[in-house]
Amino acid sequence: MEKEIQIYREFLKSKNLKLTKPRLTILKAIFRNHEHFNVDNLYEQIRKKQSNVSRATIYRTIPLLLESGLIKLSLRCDSKDIYEHSYGHENHLHFICTNCGSIKEASFIKVEKLINQLAVDANFKITEYHLSARGLCENCRKSTDQ
Amino acid sequence: MEKEIQIYREFLKSKNLKLTKPRLTILKAIFRNHEHFNVDNLYEQIRKKQSNVSRATIYRTIPLLLESGLIKLSLRCDSKDIYEHSYGHENHLHFICTNCGSIKEASFIKVEKLINQLAVDANFKITEYHLSARGLCENCRKSTDQ
DNA sequence: AGGTTTTTGAGAATGATTCGCAAGTGCATA
DNA sequence: TATGCACTTGCGAATCATTCTCAAAAACCT
Numbered sequence: 209m210e211k212e213i214q215i216y217r218e219f220l221k222s223k224n225l226k227l228t229k230p231r232l233t234i235l236k237a238i239f240r241n242h243e244h245f246n247v248d249n250l251y252e253q254i255r256k257k258q259s260n261v262s263r264a265t266i267y268r269t270i271p272l273l274l275e276s277g278l279i280k281l282s283l284r285c286d287s288k289d290i291y292e293h294s295y296g297h298e299n300h301l302h303f304i305c306t307n308c309g310s311i312k313e314a315s316f317i318k319v320e321k322l323i324n325q326l327a328v329d330a331n332f333k334i335t336e337y338h339l340s341a342r343g344l345c346e347n348c349r350k351s352t353d354q
Numbered sequence: 355m356e357k358e359i360q361i362y363r364e365f366l367k368s369k370n371l372k373l374t375k376p377r378l379t380i381l382k383a384i385f386r387n388h389e390h391f392n393v394d395n396l397y398e399q400i401r402k403k404q405s406n407v408s409r410a411t412i413y414r415t416i417p418l419l420l421e422s423g424l425i426k427l428s429l430r431c432d433s434k435d436i437y438e439h440s441y442g443h444e445n446h447l448h449f450i451c452t453n454c455g456s457i458k459e460a461s462f463i464k465v466e467k468l469i470n471q472l473a474v475d476a477n478f479k480i481t482e483y484h485l486s487a488r489g490l491c492e493n494c495r496k497s498t499d500q
Numbered sequence: 501a502g503g504t505t506t507t508t509g510a511g512a513a514t515g516a517t518t519c520g521c522a523a524g525t526g527c528a529t530a
Numbered sequence: 531t532a533t534g535c536a537c538t539t540g541c542g543a544a545t546c547a548t549t550c551t552c553a554a555a556a557a558c559c560t
Contacts, residue, residue, distance in 0.1 A: 226526060262540045284430050303478040314472040319465055326460040331492040332449040340484045346477040372557060408509045
């Protein structure tokens with residue numbers, strides 16, 4: 209967590225922005241646990257645990273965190289954006305269960321290589337991967353016999 | 355196009371729904387060309403070329419087309435859903451240019467194999483793939499020297 | 501053609517996200 | 531430590547895509 213705060217502080221400084229209390233509150237709420245999150249999660253969590261921060265501020269802070277590289281857009285689900293930590297995390301792909309909404313991650317080192325090759329062929333310079341598949345997770349397969 | 359109409363007709367019949375004029379207009383507008391589309395595109399195109407159809411009807415028709423397997427959700431861009439033809443089309447991955455918005459498709463036969471293997475390992479049953487990468491396309495790389 | 505059900509269009513409603521603005525903070529400087 | 535100024539915040543209003551409501555129109559059955 210200290211590391212993330214440090215990175216954030218430097219990023220903000222480089223943009224002539226300030227590490228204010230709400231910004232720090234948001235950062236801590238995000239890195240307190242290790243799961244995917246969306247604006248609502250975050251808002252509720254902050255509201256429960258510590259000094260409130262308005263939704264508007266969360267919406268304004270997320271682009272900063274994205275730009276700093278600390279988090280990234282993971283996927284969209286039910287017309288909400290879902291984010292995940294990205295500092296110190298490898299890329300991976302997501303298996304999203306359309307039945308229970310669970311998200312399972314799988315490593316994609318090999319997949320990445322292939323895609324990079326395709327990008328080279330297309331003369332495309334990749335900055336972000338968005339790889340996911342929807343379907344039924346292990347549990348839901350059992351319970352629905354599929 | 356005839357084939358698509360046929361499939362659509364049968365699908366609707368199986369659901370006790372009618373192949374009405376607006377539904378046919380929408381289907382034709384979608385399959386008249388071969389590009390990705392969103393609700394706005396479609397609405398504008400129909401408005402230009404033929405009898406008008408309301409946005410509400412387009413929004414109501416898209417789930418039917420999705421369920422029939424004729425189109426599928428391709429990706430989301432600028433908080434809009436973008437669809438593509440899926441009948442008779444292979445899966446592919448998308449390279450989306452964050453500069454000019456262009457979408458380039460790449461084959462992903464090999465990628466698919468790998469992902470399928472990962473899904474087997476995770477005991478996950480895939481129904482849809484959503485594979486894309488963002489970055490700079492060939493043209494935008496040239497013009498921005500990256 | 502008459503009766504029934506489905507579908508449509510128009511606009512209102514919704515839900516997520518963004519914006520505008522007045523009040524509050526943080527920080528540099530004196 | 532007080533002052534000034536730019537950056538931030540919170541609130542509620544605004545926006546945008548999408549969904550809903552409901553009365554009128556169309557399709558189908560006989």
